[in-house]
Amino acid sequence: MIQEPEVPEPEATRREAGATESSRANRGWWDRNADEYQNEHGVFLGDDRFVWGPEGLDEAEAELLGAPEGLKGRDVLELGAGAAQCSRWLAAQGARPVALDISHRQLQHALRIGGAFPLVCADAGALPFPDASFDLACSAYGALPFVADPRVVLREVHRVLRPGGRLVFSVTHPIRWAFPDEPGPEGLSVSGSYFDRTPYVEQDETGHAVYVEHHRTLGDRVRDVVASGFRLVDLVEPEWPAWNTTEWGGWSPLRGSLIPGTAIFVCARD
Secondary structure (H helix, E strand, O other), rough: OOOOOOOOOOOEEEEEOOHHHHHHHHHHHHHHHHHHHHHHHHHHHHOOOEOOOOOOEEEHHHHHOOHHHOOOOOEEEEEEOOOOOOHHHHOOOOOOEEEEOOOHHHHHHHHHHHOOOOOEEOOOOOOOOOOOOEEEEEEEEEOOHHHHHHHHHHHHHHEEEEEEEEEEEEOOOHHHHHHHOOOOOOHHOOOOOOOOOOEEEEOOOOOOOOEOOOOOHHHHHHHHHHOOOOOOEEEEEEOOOOOOOOOOOOOOOHOOOOOOOOEEEEEOOO
16 A cells, blocks of 8 residues: 655744735635535535624624615625635525635535526636626625735725625634634733734745735725725624634634624725
């Protein structure tokens, strides 16, 4: 029996990573890890729920895109769709969603689950759609945390939205970057500067990035939104609900009861 050589664990570090390196690394990471991600989190996410983050805030309850009955007939772009659970929920409300993701393997999971709406494999920084193609855009932890310059993505979304459109996106709450990514008590003590914007990078033995995540402060996110032509309508910081006993990476009931884990930006294209 031939034994496969062991692949060394990636090294976690903080260093600069540009747009091309970030895009290439994250496309590869999500292709390699899509199966594990869907196996681990698929039950929590469901096949056709629209969940904004690990707290479990549901769009059916939050109505950040508008009342569900108002979604009928709307063209909606989902960025970083993964297995397209959010798009599937939108389609059930009568919307016309398009699910976009950089990972081909994630979209294969969307195909596996099914749904009568388009799936598009593309980079969110270069959207393959004409101007004014959509009424709404949404992203639940998709695309924006993984790009070196979020304004490139936001300007592309602004371009493809019609006047009066709305963008809603969720990301890790910026304050979490000052704490260890641990669900227990060890995750409650500040371990770094909130103002350190150096990307988190996992790299292989040759120094090539295999995963990149970019930190922006809360003020940075607001300025990115405004500089890209949007008006910030609301900033939602979901509280951890009593019913949610799930741990998800560094998210947990313990930490969620004390510090925010998710920030949701509600933006209007006037």
